[in-house]
Amino acid sequence: MSLLTVGSVAFDAIETPFGKTDKIIGGAGTYIALSASFFEKDQKIVSVVGEDFPQEMIDLIASKGVDTTGLQIKKGEKTFFWSGRYHNDMNSRDTLVTELNVLGTFDPVIPDSYQGVDYLLLGNLSPQVQRQVIERLHERPKLIAMDTMNFWMDIAMDDLKQTLALVDVLIINDEEARQLSNEYSLVKASKVIRAMGPKYLIIKKGEHGALLFHEDKVFFAPALPLEDVFDPTGAGDTFAGGFMGYIASTDDSSFENMKRAIIAGSALASYCVEKFGTEQLQNISREDVDKRIEKFVQLANFDMLQTI
Amino acid sequence: MSLLTVGSVAFDAIETPFGKTDKIIGGAGTYIALSASFFEKDQKIVSVVGEDFPQEMIDLIASKGVDTTGLQIKKGEKTFFWSGRYHNDMNSRDTLVTELNVLGTFDPVIPDSYQGVDYLLLGNLSPQVQRQVIERLHERPKLIAMDTMNFWMDIAMDDLKQTLALVDVLIINDEEARQLSNEYSLVKASKVIRAMGPKYLIIKKGEHGALLFHEDKVFFAPALPLEDVFDPTGAGDTFAGGFMGYIASTDDSSFENMKRAIIAGSALASYCVEKFGTEQLQNISREDVDKRIEKFVQLANFDMLQTI
Numbered sequence: 001m002s003l004l005t006v007g008s009v010a011f012d013a014i015e016t017p018f019g020k021t022d023k024i025i026g027g028a029g030t031y032i033a034l035s036a037s038f039f040e041k042d043q044k045i046v047s048v049v050g051e052d053f054p055q056e057m058i059d060l061i062a063s064k065g066v067d068t069t070g071l072q073i074k075k076g077e078k079t080f081f082w083s084g085r086y087h088n089d090m091n092s093r094d095t096l097v098t099e100l101n102v103l104g105t106f107d108p109v110i111p112d113s114y115q116g117v118d119y120l121l122l123g124n125l126s127p128q129v130q131r132q133v134i135e136r137l138h139e140r141p142k143l144i145a146m147d148t149m150n151f152w153m154d155i156a157m158d159d160l161k162q163t164l165a166l167v168d169v170l171i172i173n174d175e176e177a178r179q180l181s182n183e184y185s186l187v188k189a190s191k192v193i194r195a196m197g198p199k200y201l202i203i204k205k206g207e208h209g210a211l212l213f214h215e216d217k218v219f220f221a222p223a224l225p226l227e228d229v230f231d232p233t234g235a236g237d238t239f240a241g242g243f244m245g246y247i248a249s250t251d252d253s254s255f256e257n258m259k260r261a262i263i264a265g266s267a268l269a270s271y272c273v274e275k276f277g278t279e280q281l282q283n284i285s286r287e288d289v290d291k292r293i294e295k296f297v298q299l300a301n302f303d304m305l306q307t308i
Numbered sequence: 309m310s311l312l313t314v315g316s317v318a319f320d321a322i323e324t325p326f327g328k329t330d331k332i333i334g335g336a337g338t339y340i341a342l343s344a345s346f347f348e349k350d351q352k353i354v355s356v357v358g359e360d361f362p363q364e365m366i367d368l369i370a371s372k373g374v375d376t377t378g379l380q381i382k383k384g385e386k387t388f389f390w391s392g393r394y395h396n397d398m399n400s401r402d403t404l405v406t407e408l409n410v411l412g413t414f415d416p417v418i419p420d421s422y423q424g425v426d427y428l429l430l431g432n433l434s435p436q437v438q439r440q441v442i443e444r445l446h447e448r449p450k451l452i453a454m455d456t457m458n459f460w461m462d463i464a465m466d467d468l469k470q471t472l473a474l475v476d477v478l479i480i481n482d483e484e485a486r487q488l489s490n491e492y493s494l495v496k497a498s499k500v501i502r503a504m505g506p507k508y509l510i511i512k513k514g515e516h517g518a519l520l521f522h523e524d525k526v527f528f529a530p531a532l533p534l535e536d537v538f539d540p541t542g543a544g545d546t547f548a549g550g551f552m553g554y555i556a557s558t559d560d561s562s563f564e565n566m567k568r569a570i571i572a573g574s575a576l577a578s579y580c581v582e583k584f585g586t587e588q589l590q591n592i593s594r595e596d597v598d599k600r601i602e603k604f605v606q607l608a609n610f611d612m613l614q615t616i
Contacts, residue, residue, distance in 0.1 A: 089492065184397065187535045208516040211533060220530040220607050225519060227495045250613075259610040293612060299528050300608055302567040304601060305558075 002042040002116075003248035004141070005032045006108055006133050007123020007237070009047045009061075009071065010080040013097070014276060016231050017088050024277040025057050027080065028123035028147065031237035034281040035268045036121075036245025037064035038289050043245075044114050046070035046133065048102045050078040060282070069111045074102045090229045091206065110136045119248040121240060122146035127156055127163040134166050143253045145169035145244055146198075147236070153179050165197040168253075171240050173204045186211060187218075200258065202243070204236055212262055214255055221262045222300050224270040224292070231276045235269045238281065242268035267292040310350040310424075311556035312449070313340045314416055314441050315431020315545070317355040317369075317379065321391040321405070322584060324398070324539050332585040333365050335388065336431035336455065339545035342589040343576045344429075344553025345372035346597050351553075352422050354378035354441065356410045358386040368590070377419045382410045398537045399514065418444045427556040429548060430454035435464055435471040442474050451561045453477035453552055454506075455544070461487050473505035476561075479548050481512045494519060495526075508566065510551070512544055520570055522563055529570045530608050532578040532600070539584045543577045546589065550576035575600040 007029030014021045029047045036043055043066040049058075051073060062068050083097035108129055120141040122130040130146055144167045152160050153176070164170065170193060174186060180196075181189035190201050190213040201213045207229070212219040242265030243258075250257055267289055271280045315337030322329045337355045344351055351374040357366075359381060370376050391405035416437050428449040430438040438454055452475045460468050461484070472478065478501060486492055489500035498509050498521035509521045515537070520527040550573035551566075558565055575597055579588045 185535055187533045205516070208513070209528075209530070218533055218607060219610070220517075220533070221610075222517070222528040222530065225495045225526055225528070227493055256611070260612055263610060263612060297612055299526060300610070302527070302529075302571060302608070303564070304568055304571065304605055 001040070001118035001142075001248045001251045002044065003036055003040045003119045003121065003244055004044045004046065004114055004117040005029055005036065005121045005123060005241070005244075006046045006130070007032055007121075007125065008080050008103060009045075009049050009053070010082060010103075012233060012277060013081075013083040014231055014233050015085040016090070017086070018228070018230050019276075021276050023081070025054075026082065026234060026277055028125075028234075028237040030057075030061065030278060031234040031272070031281070032121060032123055032241035032244070033061055033066045034064060034278055035238040035241030035265070035272075036248070037066065038242065038268065038286050039245035039249040039264065041065040041249075043067065044070060044117060046108050046110060046114070048072040048074060048106050049080075050102050051075050053079045067113070070109065070114060072102075072109065077102045084233070086232065090232055108133050108136070115139070118142050118251070119244060120144045121244040122167070123237060123240070124149050127152055127160040131159075131163045131166065134163075143168050143247060145171060145240070147171050147240055148176070150176050150179050161196055164193075167198050169200040169202065170198040171202045171204065171236075171243070173206070173236065177201075177203045202262065204239060206232070206235075210239070210262055210266060212255075212258055214258075217255055219255070219259050219262065221259070221266050222296070223266060224295060224299060226270065226273065229273045232273050233277060235272045238272040239265040239269040241265070263293060263296050264289070267296055309348070309426035309450075309556045309559045310352060311344055311348045311427045311429065311552055312352045312354065312422055312425040313337055313344065313429045313431060313549070313552075314354045314438070315340055315429075315433065316388050316411060317353075317357050317361070318388040318390060318411075320389075320541060320585060322539055322541050323393040323404075325394070325396050326536075326538050327584075329584050331389070333362075334390065334542060334585055336433075336542075336545040338365075338369065338586060339542040339580070339589070340429060340431055340549035340552070341369055341374045342372060342586055343546040343549030343573070343580075344556070345374065346550065346576065346594050347553035347557040347572065349373040349557070351375065352378060352425060354416050354418060354422070356380040356382060356414050357388075358410050359383050361387045375421070378417065378422055380417065385410045392541070394540065398540055416441050416444070423447070426450050426559070427552060428452045429552040430475070431545060431548070432457050435460055435467040439467075439471045439474065442471075450559075451476050451555060453479060453548065455479050455548055456484070458484050458487050469504060475506050477508040477510065478506040479510040479512065479544075479551070481514065481544065485509075485511045510570065512547060514540070514543075518547070518570055518574065520563075520566055522566075525563055527563070527567045527570070529567070529574050530604070531574060532603060532607065534578065534581065537581045540581050541585060543580045546580040547573040547577040549573070571601060571604050572597070575604055
């Protein structure tokens with residue numbers, strides 16, 4: 001089935017305790033598309049870059065089966081740029097530079113050829129842009145998932161709530177879930193947030209794994225314990241991309257299949273953090289992903305005896 | 309099989325955002341014995357209390373199948389007392405009062421009737437006392453597990469290392485693992501710590517679950533997401549007690565069975581935090597425990613398709 005991703009395609013510059021990069025390719029849309037491509041071969045992207053964005057990277061994304069018709073290239077303008085520095089524990093970071101550039105006036109135009117897409121993943125963008133995408137699709141996709149962040153809760157909560165009412169799956173981290181719900185307990189937070197619209201809520205807890213809430217059911221996926229986390233940038237988007245790529249390629253939105261999709265997303269995220277930026281997503285093969293998924297099976301699998 | 313626990317039997321006074329208690333019954337040995345009793349019916353305890361300790365509580369512990377011959381009652385002395393206040397997030401606490409009392413001169417005498425015990429769990433006590441217990445058993449138990457804490461790393465690291473060299477399983481939390489190994493990554497920490505002696509390392513991460521390391525294998529057990537954590541006191545000891553009670557009752561120290569034992573310990577810990585002190589451990593039935601274990605199966609269980 002086809003998957004449409006709307007998300008930033010951007011430049012990042014990253015500092016971690018292990019080193020720093022020059023401007024490298026980043027953006028939620030990039031991580032999502034690369035990650036989803038391990039499962040779903042029929043992808044489309046809506047995004048915007050400046051004329052400074054390298055054609056080789058667009059070609060790379062296209063080579064993974066991603067239709068880039070909807071990737072606008074703005075003449076005379078510059079690509080979105082973010083720069084950040086991670087602290088020693090890798091769990092917190094300072095933003096050094098944010099240059100919105102082309103993203104500041106992003107109008108998400110949907111090419112006619114994208115109409116009828118089966119699955120939709122809205123990467124972290126303004127809730128208004130996310131809503132425009134939903135409204136501009138003539139038919140509602142089978143499943144709509146979205147990411148967001150505390151920034152939008154701070155400055156555009158009403159807008160965010162309007163968009164949340166339209167989606168099926170919300171994918172956010174624990175801190176964002178607490179801010180959105182005003183509840184510390186993630187169980188309580190999940191009820192408040194699901195009352196806002198999304199029937200499914202995925203709460204990412206970084207090195208502590210991820211939770212999926214739906215009706216009275218909850219599923220927990222561990223994160224793979226790693227010797228080193230080299231660069232966490234894009235891990236959340238990689239997770240979301242792997243999740244939706246798996247859902248779209250299996251065309252199955254059941255709770256049981258969402259569990260598998262979360263493991264698939266977690267496996268890809270565990271690769272992502274091993275090198276800077278998208279490097280590992282460009283290096284690894286589908287076979288590598290399957291091997292990593294098997295590690296998750298070993299990590300989480302247990303078989304209770306019925307009687308002792 | 310029989311299980312010997314060595315650990316404090318004490319008074320606690322606890323303050324949490326939900327309320328506060330007067331002096332209630334606590335201590336690692338108490339939590340461990342009550343928790344293990346859901347699985348293992350042949351338990352023994354070595355500990356010490358003052359004459360202020362209520363006979364009803366000793367009777368309660370004995371009624372769970374725990375031989376209290378080794379529980380010394382010191383005439384004219386007072387029981388160990390700890391008082392603490394939890395912060396709003398429940399993840400950190402201040403110690404308000406620590407009165408060692410009888411624990412300050414604790415000499416862990418092993419009754420003759422305890423010799424030949426099958427399994428040994430050393431609750432958090434001075435590493436010297438823990439080592440004395442091992443040395444005073446004429447036959448080495450099939451499996452020796454121990455707990456410890458940062459306090460002993462601060463003031464008695466050499467002693468601690470001598471004791472660690474004698475045990476099979478170390479059960480500590482993530483902060484303690486980092487301090488003991490001087491490594492932030494828990495994967496690296498687990499290697500450093502297992503080189504000190506314990507072939508098995510369990511790292512408790514509180515609301516984020518627990519990890520079991522052995523050789524090149526790792527298992528992750530989630531914590532049950534709860535609406536409220538009412539009082540975390542004793543959750544770690546309850547976990548350890550459930551773990552060793554399960555191991556002893558099944559007489560199986562294989563990695564696969566340790567996974568089950570960790571789930572059993574996690575289930576009991578998830579009950580423990582629902583009320584103050586040992587209240588829930590006194591309230592619940594074995595049937596309740598089995599139901600809670602089933603919740604963990606639902607929480608963690610997934611079945612990857614071989615091909616998609």
